Amino acid sequence: xxxxxxxxxxxxxxxxxxxxxxxxxxxxxxxxxxxxxxxxxxxxxxxxxxxxxxxxxxxxxxxxxxxxxxxxxxxxxxxxxxxxxxxxxxxxxxxxxxxxxxxxxxxxxxxxxxxxxxxxxxxxxxxxxxxxxxxxxxxxxxxxxxxxxxxxxxxxxxxxxxxxxxxxxxxxxxxxxxxxxxxxxxxxxxxxxxxxxxxxxxxxxxxxxxxxxxxxxxxxxxxxxxxxxxxxxxxxxxxxxxxxxxxxxxxxxxxxxxxxxxxxxxxxxxxxx
Amino acid sequence: xxxxxxxxxxxxxxxxxxxxxxxxxxxxxxxxxxxxxxxxxxxxxxxxxxxxxxxxxxxxxxxxxxxxxxxxxxxxxxxxxxxxxxxxxxxxxxxxxxxxxxxxxxxxxxxxxxxxxxxxxxxxxxxxxxxxxxxxxxxxxxxxxxxxxxxxxxxxxxxxxxxxxxxxxxxxxxxxxxxx
Numbered sequence: 209x210x211x212x213x214x215x216x217x218x219x220x221x222x223x224x225x226x227x228x229x230x231x232x233x234x235x236x237x238x239x240x241x242x243x244x245x246x247x248x249x250x251x252x253x254x255x256x257x258x259x260x261x262x263x264x265x266x267x268x269x270x271x272x273x274x275x276x277x278x279x280x281x282x283x284x285x286x287x288x289x290x291x292x293x294x295x296x297x298x299x300x301x302x303x304x305x306x307x308x309x310x311x312x313x314x315x316x317x318x319x320x321x322x323x324x325x326x327x328x329x330x331x332x333x334x335x336x337x338x339x340x341x342x343x344x345x346x347x348x349x350x351x352x353x354x355x356x357x358x359x360x361x362x363x364x365x366x367x368x369x370x371x372x373x374x375x376x377x378x379x380x381x382x383x384x385x386x387x388x389x390x391x392x393x394x395x396x397x398x399x400x401x402x403x404x405x406x407x408x409x410x411x412x413x414x415x416x417x418x419x420x421x422x423x424x425x426x427x428x429x430x431x432x433x434x435x436x437x438x439x440x441x442x443x444x445x446x447x448x449x450x451x452x453x454x455x456x457x458x459x460x461x462x463x464x465x466x467x468x469x470x471x472x473x474x475x476x477x478x479x480x481x
Numbered sequence: 482x483x484x485x486x487x488x489x490x491x492x493x494x495x496x497x498x499x500x501x502x503x504x505x506x507x508x509x510x511x512x513x514x515x516x517x518x519x520x521x522x523x524x525x526x527x528x529x530x531x532x533x534x535x536x537x538x539x540x541x542x543x544x545x546x547x548x549x550x551x552x553x554x555x556x557x558x559x560x561x562x563x564x565x566x567x568x569x570x571x572x573x574x575x576x577x578x579x580x581x582x583x584x585x586x587x588x589x590x591x592x593x594x595x596x597x598x599x600x601x602x603x604x605x606x607x608x609x610x611x612x613x614x615x616x617x618x619x620x621x622x623x624x625x626x627x628x629x630x631x632x633x634x635x636x637x638x639x640x641x642x643x644x645x646x647x648x649x650x651x652x653x654x655x656x657x658x659x660x661x
Contacts, residue, residue: 217623218641220616231656232649238594240618245512248526252508256533260501 395420395429402436410443431457435466442477450474498549500537507553508533510619514554517614518561519603531560550621551629558611558630601651609644612637617645 219226221236228236253260402416417437420427427433434457441450454470461467498506511532512525520528535556543552602610608630615626616637627637 232652235594235597238591239598241591242513242516245509248512249508252526252529255530260504
C-alpha cells in the first residue's frame, strides 16, 4: 500500500513519525493485510466479462439501482442479491442499443430462470376486446395459477421453475445449459427495438414483444419482456391488461427487480384523469 | 464533483476510463473498500458487482481529474449502506460476539489484528469509520478522503481525530492484555 501524503496531512498511524504507539502501529499494520481476493475478482470478471469487452462508457438504462444513482440517491432496498442478474441484463439491453448487437451475452445470461410466458396472441388483441373486466392479456390457464412461493408456474402449468435463483446458481446453470449467444443477442436486439418504441409507438412495441414471446417463450429475458409489455399496455391506456400483466409478473417473479418500476408505471397511468 | 488539488489526486484519474480500465485497475480497491465498510465476506462479490453496475452507468459523468478512488469509494459506500438497510448483513458474524482470543491466539497475527480493529471500527459511526479507513488504511490524501465522503476538508480531519480517539479507546485495554 502506498501512502500519499500532502503537506497538510497528519502522519498516519502506520508512519513512524505518527503519535501511535509501537503496539498500535503493529496492530494496524497487521490489520491492513486483507485476504487475497484473486478468486473473487476472477469470478466477478467472468460475470462481467462480455460487458467489460464493450469498452467505451455506455449510457445504459437499467434497473432501479441505476435509476437511484442517476437521481443522486442511494440504492433502493428492494433489489436483492438474487436479483443482480436481471439488473445486469437490463443494463446490457441498454448497452446493446449503444454499441450494437456485438455484445456477447452468454456468460451473464442463462436459461435457468424462465419466467412465466406471456400469452403472445392475447397481448396484441385490440383494445376493444380487452376493455372492461374481460382482459385479453391473461392466458386462460393462468386464472387458476396461485402464487407459489419461490416457484413460478408457467402459463401451461406444466413446468415449475425457480423464480429468483441466485446469480451463482445461474452461473452454474449457465455452464450446464446456456442459451445460445446468437439467440440472446437476437433477443436483446428485439427487446431493445421494442423498448425504443414504447413511448412513440406502443402498439408496434407490443407487436415486437409478442414476436419475442412467440419465438422465445422460455427466455431468460422474460421478466424484461413482461416489464416492457406492462409499459406498452399502460402507454396504450389498456390499464386492465397492464394490471393483469403486473399481477402475472408479481406471481411468477415475486422477487423481480422490475416490480417496483412496473408498479410505478401502472400507478402513474391510473392517476391520470 | 470538485477536483482535488493534490498531485496524487490526479494521478489515478485516466482521461476517459472505460469500464474495463476501471475494473482492472481498481477492482482490488473496490473489494478492500467494501470489506472495510463492513460488507460481509459472503456478500462481497455481489456488492462489488453492484458497484461496477453503477460505475458502468455513471462513467459518462466521470469528470477527468477526479481521483478515481474517491469516486469509487463514494459509490461503494452507498452500495454498502443500501445492502445494510436491506439486511444483507444477516450472514455477518457480529464482531461484538467475537471476543478476540489475544492471549492464547492460535490464529495468524493478521487475523487477530483484523478482528481487533474491526471490532473497534464497528463502534464508529459510518462517517468516522469511512474517514479512518480511507486515511489510515488506504492511505488516501485527506483531500481525496473529503471528496470521497462528501464533506469539507476540515470536517474530514475532525472525523479522523474523533475516530482515532475512539479506536484508541477500544484497543487500549486489548493491547494492554496482549502486552501483559
